Amino acid sequence: MVSGGTTIEFRGITKTFGAVRAVDDLTFSVQPGQVTGFLGPNGAGKTTTLRMLLGLVRPTSGSATFGGVAYAQLPDPLRTVGTALEASSFHPGRSARNHLRVYAAAAGLPSSRVEFVLGVVGLLPYADRRVGGYSLGMRQRLGLASALLGDPAVLVLDEPTNGLDPEGIRWMRGFLRDRAAEGRTVLVSSHVLSEVQQSVDRVVIISRGRAVYEGDLDGLEASATVRADSAERARLASAIALTGAAVTTTDAGVIATGITTEEVGRLALDAGIALTLLTEERAGLEDVFLELVGGEAA
Amino acid sequence: MRAIASEARKLLSVRLWWILLIILVAYVGFTAALLAGLFGALGDQLASSPGAPQLPVETLPPIVYSTATAVGYVFPLILGALAVTSEFRYQTLTPTFLAQPRRGVVLAAKGLVLALAGAVFGIAGLAASVGLGAPLLALTGNATGLDDPDTWLLLARAVLAMALWALIGVGLGTLIPNQVGSIVVVLAFTQFVEPILRFGASIWDWTAEVGKFLPGAASDALVGSSIFTSSGTGTTAVQSLEWWQGGLVLLGYGAIVTVAGLATTWRRDVT
Numbered sequence A: 001m002v003s004g005g006t007t008i009e010f011r012g013i014t015k016t017f018g019a020v021r022a023v024d025d026l027t028f029s030v031q032p033g034q035v036t037g038f039l040g041p042n043g044a045g046k047t048t049t050l051r052m053l054l055g056l057v058r059p060t061s062g063s064a065t066f067g068g069v070a071y072a073q074l075p076d077p078l079r080t081v082g083t084a085l086e087a088s089s090f091h092p093g094r095s096a097r098n099h100l101r102v103y104a105a106a107a108g109l110p111s112s113r114v115e116f117v118l119g120v121v122g123l124l125p126y127a128d129r130r131v132g133g134y135s136l137g138m139r140q141r142l143g144l145a146s147a148l149l150g151d152p153a154v155l156v157l158d159e160p161t162n163g164l165d166p167e168g169i170r171w172m173r174g175f176l177r178d179r180a181a182e183g184r185t186v187l188v189s190s191h192v193l194s195e196v197q198q199s200v201d202r203v204v205i206i207s208r209g210r211a212v213y214e215g216d217l218d219g220l221e222a223s224a225t226v227r228a229d230s231a232e233r234a235r236l237a238s239a240i241a242l243t244g245a246a247v248t249t250t251d252a253g254v255i256a257t258g259i260t261t262e263e264v265g266r267l268a269l270d271a272g273i274a275l276t277l278l279t280e281e282r283a284g285l286e287d288v289f290l291e292l293v294g295g296e297a298a
Numbered sequence B: 001m002r003a004i005a006s007e008a009r010k011l012l013s014v015r016l017w018w019i020l021l022i023i024l025v026a027y028v029g030f031t032a033a034l035l036a037g038l039f040g041a042l043g044d045q046l047a048s049s050p051g052a053p054q055l056p057v058e059t060l061p062p063i064v065y066s067t068a069t070a071v072g073y074v075f076p077l078i079l080g081a082l083a084v085t086s087e088f089r090y091q092t093l094t095p096t097f098l099a100q101p102r103r104g105v106v107l108a109a110k111g112l113v114l115a116l117a118g119a120v121f122g123i124a125g126l127a128a129s130v131g132l133g134a135p136l137l138a139l140t141g142n143a144t145g146l147d148d149p150d151t152w153l154l155l156a157r158a159v160l161a162m163a164l165w166a167l168i169g170v171g172l173g174t175l176i177p178n179q180v181g182s183i184v185v186v187l188a189f190t191q192f193v194e195p196i197l198r199f200g201a202s203i204w205d206w207t208a209e210v211g212k213f214l215p216g217a218a219s220d221a222l223v224g225s226s227i228f229t230s231s232g233t234g235t236t237a238v239q240s241l242e243w244w245q246g247g248l249v250l251l252g253y254g255a256i257v258t259v260a261g262l263a264t265t266w267r268r269d270v271t
């Protein structure tokens, strides 16, 4: 069990690269004892956000802290925060064991920790091979081993399931759940919802640098879409829009999110609009996810 | 302290350092043996032909021994530069700065470790130049100078010079993080630009005044001898700094490139 627990806080964090607004005014927090999924398509700004959290990229504005303390101000960063970033960075000529020893030395950790984390991720048999010959899956495991070196209360993992086989993904799922159960704070990014779907308690979804959803997966499912149609399609669309739901008018009817079929039926009745179609689009989670992030990108 | 241990492990856990060390020893050993054999044997003939330029007998051992720095200085320079550029190239700056977010501390530790490595390179280079040069000098009937404390002071200054060159390498790598770019600059400058500048500078007095501040010239001044300064006999007497001035000038070059790199690439976003 990890005592206390550390909350990650993003406050209005923003990063522009030249004309590109990679991250745009994100505010959310990540609680201990849970696995939080940080989702969004490629290029959404996940890696940039995490790198700002870790002091590697300077935010244009806003802040990201661990319980109010910036990464660079942590007295013993590797013992507080364990990190595996997407473009896992290894010198190809260095063995896994030596790679870990370099950073264990930098953090003042004993080499027994190196042997321990190599064992946890199952790399002991290959520990003296040069990393240049590692498969993507093995590199992911080595990245994870680095993250665990300091036995940190916070784990920040960028696309840790990339390149893992189904077996590896299942292992990762159990691994993340166990860490959260120990009271740790786990923030894990992915561009594929299904790969983290079964391990996350909460999700933060971003698209083009902006948050489009924050909450649990049930809430995400509830935002499935409703399709309705009528001879008076335009009137129907504006009536639904008045409720605050998001509406798109298509040739195949009016598509609305943030409203139920029952509410649409009642609203049409009150307005005296004869419906010709009323149905819930039974979208899977992945579809909702794509809808959310695709809608922003369009 | 931790940062130093980490940097030492970094350096020692990839093959580069001993590959460079082997090449250094072979190259310096070959050059020293060639000079000792050639000038050692030639010495008698030169002495018997009055018109020929004279090499004072006592300058021969320093010239032979200082090949360790005269031709060897490029090796600690490259080692230092690669220690930094490889961090950019393989994106190991990410785990490095995660483990030690104070970037200045990382660079200071790197400089210290590389200076030590440069000193080790110096000792190895001298082992080659003295180890092969001294027996050959003795064999050709010349003094080895090994009984002279001045010779040993020269060897000590050569070790210092090699340490400073490694530091300059670290600074250069920070200023030019592109690995290929850094190597090209090192080789082009040390093998072409500076030799030409030094030769050109030795033509007039006033250019010689400037030329003695070139890094290679400063290094030779620090060591106190070099095949390059000695071969300039005849035309203008080649100006040279005092040994300690040479050392300070080298240190100055190291400081300038390091501070410039620290203020630019080292502070950048790591993406």
Ligand SMILES: Nc1ncnc2c1ncn2[C@@H]1O[C@H](COP(=O)(O)OP(=O)(O)O)[C@@H](O)[C@H]1O
Pocket: A017, A020, A021, A022, A040, A041, A042, A043, A044, A045, A046, A047, A048, A049, B271
């Ligand atoms: N160093 C950089 N220079 C310029 N643009 C960048 C840089 N890093 C990221 N970007 C841009 O920022 C956006 C977000 O990238 P990123 O954070 O890597 O997204 P994700 O991790 O979600 O795939 C992209 O448009 C990307 O091209």
Ligand SMILES: [Mg+2]
Pocket: A043, A046, A047, A048, A086, A158, A159
């Ligand atoms: Mg990414």
